[in-house]
Amino acid sequence: MTNNIFLTLYKDYVERIDAGILQSGSKLPSENELAVTYQTSRETVRKGLNLLAQNGYINKVKGKGSFVLDTGRxxxxxxxxxxxxxxxxxxxxxxxxxxxxxxxxxxxxxxxxxxxxxxxxxxxxxxxxxxxxxxxxxxxxxxxxxxxxxxxxxxxxxxxxxxxxxxxxxxxxxxxxxxxxxxxxxxxxxxxxxxxxxxxxxxxxxxxxxxxxxxxxxxxxxxxxxxxxxxxxxxxxxxxxxx
Incomplete structure (x- = not known):
């Protein structure tokens, strides 16, 4: 189950972005905050964020965090x-x-x-x-x-x-x-x-x-x-x- 937490994080944020709860430009919580929320490691959180980035949902900016991309396209x-x-x-x-x-x-x-x-x-x-x-x-x-x-x-x-x-x-x-x-x-x-x-x-x-x-x-x-x-x-x- 622990190994799948990054997928849970991914699906949670896909649903929020697709539903418009998180608008384009919104900043996601930090890796530390997400690790606490999902009771997992930063490495697992990073896997979920990378999956969001790979599929065009967020942009990860080094030193600044992760931001929601325009999914209207x-x-x-x-x-x-x-x-x-x-x-x-x-x-x-x-x-x-x-x-x-x-x-x-x-x-x-x-x-x-x-x-x-x-x-x-x-x-x-x-x-x-x-x-x-x-x-x-x-x-x-x-x-x-x-x-x-x-x-x-x-x-x-x-x-x-x-x-x-x-x-x-x-x-x-x-x-x-x-x-x-x-x-x-x-x-x-x-x-x-x-x-x-x-x-x-x-x-x-x-x-x-x-x-x-x-x-x-x-x-x-x-x-x-x-x-x-x-x-x-x-x-x-x-x-x-x-x-």
């Missing part, structure tokens, strides 16, 4: 290949998908260039807004090869395209290349997102491949600046390990 995985439905279930926030366009059209010059196909080749064009807690903060624009993705409907795009591809069409989605940048908001962004006075959005362009390396999807995921942070996990490989 939703964590969007950069390197993962995750559907929005899967992501929203992880976030545990009230959300819905608003489908504006689901149609099969000629690719056109711009999309043909992105997908390395002919301009007259048919693609599915899908435009969806992601509403989280009453605000449309993501605009997803997807283009999928019609020869691979068949019979796409508005009902499917409102639920999960990837679930349909994997479970109904039995396609094996393998990997994606992503490019992230900040761009000036377009008329479409203002039309389909609740941008308020924002003039820029974060754009994640994705090139998604099947297991046989076929590039079948080009996507632009456009995000409101104040609501999203993009997270990744990086591990340094020691030169000793590679020698």
């Amino acid at each position: 939703l964590k969007f995985p950069v390197s993962g290949l995750v559907s929005y439905k899967e992501l929203s279930e992880r976030l545990g926030k009230k959300s819905r998908t608003l489908v504006y366009v689901t149609e099969c059209v000629p690719a056109g010059d711009k999309i043909a260039k992105e997908l390395h196909i002919r301009a007259n080749q048919p693609v599915w064009k899908v435009i969806r807004a992601r509403e989280i807690e009453g605000e449309r903060i993501i605009l997803d624009i997807d283009y999928l090869l019609a020869e691979i993705v068949t019979n796409l409907t508005k009902e499917i795009t409102a639920d999960s395209i990837y679930q349909y591809l994997e479970q109904e069409l039995h396609l094996k989605i393998s990997y994606a290349e992503k490019v992230i940048c900040v761009e000036r908001a377009t008329e479409m962004d203002h039309q389909y997102m609740d941008l308020r006075d924002d003039t820029h959005v974060v754009v994640v362009r994705g090139y998604v491949h099947l297991e046989d390396t076929t590039l079948f999807q080009y996507t632009e995921s456009r995000h409101r600046l104040d609501k999203f942070q993009f997270v990744d996990f990086a591990r340094r490989i020691s030169m000793v390990e590679t020698s």
Whole structure:
């Protein structure tokens, strides 16, 4: 039981931060105070605080203490290949998908260039807004090869395209290349997102491949600046390990 006290501390503070009891910028009690509260050692307390820091709940400032971070930003995985439905279930926030366009059209010059196909080749064009807690903060624009993705409907795009591809069409989605940048908001962004006075959005362009390396999807995921942070996990490989 003693070994799990750091998890109890972690869960206690996650609940308080998520519930808004501890606001962004609030200072946590010192390690000594927490050790007394949880009747444990400072080393155990430190493990709990480190876990909070690793998961983006607090920032530990040497010599000053631990402070609550702004958790109003939703964590969007950069390197993962995750559907929005899967992501929203992880976030545990009230959300819905608003489908504006689901149609099969000629690719056109711009999309043909992105997908390395002919301009007259048919693609599915899908435009969806992601509403989280009453605000449309993501605009997803997807283009999928019609020869691979068949019979796409508005009902499917409102639920999960990837679930349909994997479970109904039995396609094996393998990997994606992503490019992230900040761009000036377009008329479409203002039309389909609740941008308020924002003039820029974060754009994640994705090139998604099947297991046989076929590039079948080009996507632009456009995000409101104040609501999203993009997270990744990086591990340094020691030169000793590679020698």
